[in-house]
Amino acid sequence: MNKPQGGIDELIERYEALLFDAYGVLVHDTGALPGAAALTRHLHTIGKPFFVLSNDSSRLPHTAGKRYRGFGLQVNDEQLITSGSLLRLYFERHDLYGARCVVLGTADSKRYVEIAGGEVVGPAEAFDMIVVSDDDGYPFRETMNTTFSNLARAIDEERTIHLLLPNPDLIYPRAGGNFGFAAGSIAHMMEVALSARYPNRTDLRFVPLGKPEAGLFEEARRRTGTMNMVMFGDQPMTDIAGARAFGLDAVLVGSGVAPSHDTGCLPSAVPFEPTWYLPSVSRVKHSGA
Numbered sequence: 596m597n598k599p600q601g602g603i604d605e606l607i608e609r610y611e612a613l614l615f616d617a618y619g620v621l622v623h624d625t626g627a628l629p630g631a632a633a634l635t636r637h638l639h640t641i642g643k644p645f646f647v648l649s650n651d652s653s654r655l656p657h658t659a660g661k662r663y664r665g666f667g668l669q670v671n672d673e674q675l676i677t678s679g680s681l682l683r684l685y686f687e688r689h690d691l692y693g694a695r696c697v698v699l700g701t702a703d704s705k706r707y708v709e710i711a712g713g714e715v716v717g718p719a720e721a722f723d724m725i726v727v728s729d730d731d732g733y734p735f736r737e738t739m740n741t742t743f744s745n746l747a748r749a750i751d752e753e754r755t756i757h758l759l760l761p762n763p764d765l766i767y768p769r770a771g772g773n774f775g776f777a778a779g780s781i782a783h784m785m786e787v788a789l790s791a792r793y794p795n796r797t798d799l800r801f802v803p804l805g806k807p808e809a810g811l812f813e814e815a816r817r818r819t820g821t822m823n824m825v826m827f828g829d830q831p832m833t834d835i836a837g838a839r840a841f842g843l844d845a846v847l848v849g850s851g852v853a854p855s856h857d858t859g860c861l862p863s864a865v866p867f868e869p870t871w872y873l874p875s876v877s878r879v880k881h882s883g884a
Contacts, residue, residue: 597614599871603634603878606846606871611646611823613638614815614838616806617659619829619851619874621647622666628850630877632667637878639669648826650805652679652778653701653729654760655866676814677727678805679707685804686711687701691757695721697742698727699781707761718742722749723756727782727801730775739781739814743788750793758782758803763808764833768851779841780804806830807837816835827876829853831869839867 599605607613615621621631621640629883638645639789651659660672665725686692691693697720698705705715716722718741749756764777782801789799804810806828816822825844828834838845845868847853 597871601872603876606825607638607641607643608683610844611644611821612642612815612819614812614826614843615645615647615648615804615876616645616826616828616834616848616851617651617854618665618825620848621668622663623851624767624769624775626667627663627668628875630875632669632758632878635669646676646817646818647810648676648815649769650762650764650811651729651730651775652677652680652682652707652805653704654679655703655706658703663797664718670725676811676818678811679816681804681818682707682711682726682759682761684810685759685802686713689757693714694723694757696724696726697722697745698726698779699727699733699738699742701732702724704728704732717878719819720745722756723829724759725785726759726761727778727785728761728841729778730781734760739785746785746789748794748840750796750799758785758799758801759804761804763805764830766852768829774852779847798813809841812837812841812843820870825870827873834865835869839869844870846873848873848876852873 621628627863656672656675656677659675660670663670669820694713695716696708696713697718698708698715710713718738746756760782762778766774767777769775785802793799825846826838827846827848829848831853835845835847
C-alpha cells in the first residue's frame with residue numbers, strides 16, 4: 596500500500612471514474628470533511644465522473660443529496676448509489692412483492708421497502724421479513740424486544756422469515772473523533788440472541804446488501820461502463836474488501852473508521868490490502884480550487 600506521489604490528483608488522472616464512500620471520506624454526521632467540498636467542485640469542473648457509494652439506507656438519494664449539498668458538496672442525486680436502492684432488485688429476484696416487512700429505521704428506510712414492493716408493518720404484527728436499515732427512527736429497546744419476541748414465535752411455528760441487512764456497517768465516524776453504532780451492529784445483536792435461543796441453527800443470519808457485497812459496485816459499473824474505477828473508503832472490511840473483491844483498486848482514507856496508516860494498526864482479518872493510502876481527500880495540487 597503506497598501513497599500516490601501526487602496525492603489525489605494523481606488518482607484523478609489515473610482512473611476513468613472515482614467512487615467515494617460518504618461517511619469518513621466526504622462527510623461526518625454534521626458536515627463535510629476537510630477538502631471534500633473543494634474536491635467535488637473540482638471534479639465537476641473537469642468533468643470527471645464520480646459517484647458516492649453509501650451503505651446508508653436511512654436516507655433516500657434525494658434526502659441525502661440535499662443534505663450533502665447543504666454541507667457544501669457538489670453532488671447530484673443521480674451520483675448517489677445507496678444500499679437501500681438495492682432492495683428493489685432483491686425483492687424481484689426472490690419474488691417478495693407484497694411481503695410484510697418490519698423495518699428498523701427511518702421514514703426513508705420504510706420508503707425504500709415500499710418502493711421495492713414490500714408492505715411495512717409494525718413489530719407486533721405478523722411479518723415475513725425484518726429489514727434492519729438504521730439505528731435511528733424507532734424506540735430502540737421496545738422495538739427490539741417486540742421484534743425479537745415475534746421473530747422467535749415465527750421460528751417456533753416453522754414459518755420462513757427473511758432477514759435483510761441493507762447496511763452491514765458496524766460503526767460510523769462522527770464529528771470530533773467520535774463514533775456511532777450502525778445498522779450492522781443492530782443486526783449482529785439480533786443474530787447473537789438468535790444463536791443463544793437456537794444454537795443448532797446456522798441459517799438464522801441477515802443477508803447483507805451493501806459493501807462489501809458486489810451490488811453497489813455492479814451498479815457503479817453499469818452507470819460508468821468501465822472497470823477502470825477506484826474506490827475511496829475508510830472501512831477496510833467493507834469499502835476496501837468489497838472493491839478489491841470486485842476487481843477494483845481501492846484507496847484507504849485515514850479520516851474515518853480506519854486507524855492512522857502510520858500506526859500499522861489495520862485489522863489482521865482484512866481479506867484484501869488497499870492499493871493506495873491517503874490521510875484525507877484534500878488535494879495536494881491546486882488546493883485552492
